[in-house]
Structures are given as C-alpha cells and as structure tokens.
Amino acid sequence: MTIRGVLFDFSGTLFRFEPITEGLVDRRGAPLAGARQAEIMRRMTAPTGRPEGLPERLREEWDRRDLDPPLHRELYTAVLRGSGVGNPDYLYDQLISAEAWTAYPDTAAALKVAAGLEVPVAVLSNIAWDIRPAFERTGTADYVREFVLSYREGAVKPDPRLFARACERLGVPPTETVMIGDxxxxDGAAAAIGCLVEIVEPLPTDQRPSALLDALAAYGIG
Structure with missing residues (x-):
C-alpha cells in the first residue's frame, strides 16, 4: 500500500516535555526531586486518564481540558497543587512555552524525509496552546503543512472527526495515510476511519534515537 500522507502526534511523539525542574518546590518550599518529580512529570504529560491530585470539583471538567486554554491552566495547576507542588505556575508556564519542549533526535530528519518525498504532513494534537513556536524554534515548521490542534478544532482525540479533518486538509484519503503517535x-483511534497506525514509546529523548524514521521506513518513506 502506498502512503501519501502522514499524521504525527506532538507530545511524546515528535517532542518531549523536558522543563527546568531545579526550581520546583513542595508546599514547604523544599526542593522536589527524584521519584516525586518523575511522577509529577508523568501526570503533566499522560495522554489519557484522569491524574491523581485532581480536586473532586474539577473532575467532570478534565475531558474538556484541551478545548479551553483558561480551563487547561486551572486544571493542571490544581493537579500540581494536589500533587504537593508549592509553585505550580512555575511548571505550567514552562509547559506552554516552546523552550521546554525538546525534539526527539530524529524529529527533524523524519519531517524532512517526508517533505523531500512530497508526502504532506499534519501534526494532530490534543493541546490547549499553539505549538508552532516549538517547530519554529527547531527549524521544522516549514515541513508541516497543517497543524490540527484540539483547542482550535473543538474536538479531541480519539474523536474520529479530528483525523478525518486532518486527512481532508492534506488532500489524502485516510486509507493512504499513517498516524504516528504514542x-x-x-492516536490509535485513527484506525476507525481507515488510517494505518504506528505507535512509538514516549521515552526520554536520549533513549529513542530513531523510532520516527523507523516508523516511516516501514511504509517506504525514507
């Protein structure tokens, strides 16, 4: 089967949230590190499920977080407070900045390979802020034809409408498109409209050197 379009997820797929954590403190002002810090990072970036630390009054709002930027901040800072973080805005402000997102080692190469073969790319993300500055910062924005972002589209994955919308904007049928996500x-919900799906592990960037290139190569893109 010939693949004529590629959809990529953002967090855990093309980029990873790697903030400066030295200033992270608990409610008493003591540094947060080790296992507690790792758990907090997991809660910040888990693509599905409700995290521990979310107040009961906000639980029903969680599934709307990637549709409403002010709500997103309220929910995530509440999760951080509930997780024992004393300065939640310190971490949240990094979450929505381009500087705290590190591209995987093969992100630029994967996007460039697709562009060089005239395979159009869309980045499809459940997100509540504009992620394009992260691509501009790494010199990869021009390789992405479409950014399909939940807060602009009014829908979140796994809603099949998002995948269908992305394929339509690329001008490629779902059956000739592969969705690469974590x-x-x-991300696997793309299969519901006929897309092929490749899942990569959201590992630290230094532990995943070539998963994106490998995923593309499996479909003859490379």
Missing part, C-alpha cells in the same frame, strides 16, 4: 487509545 497513545494506543488516543
């Missing part, structure tokens, strides 16, 4: 639940 979540079987969220």
């Amino acid at each position: 979540s079987t639940e969220a």
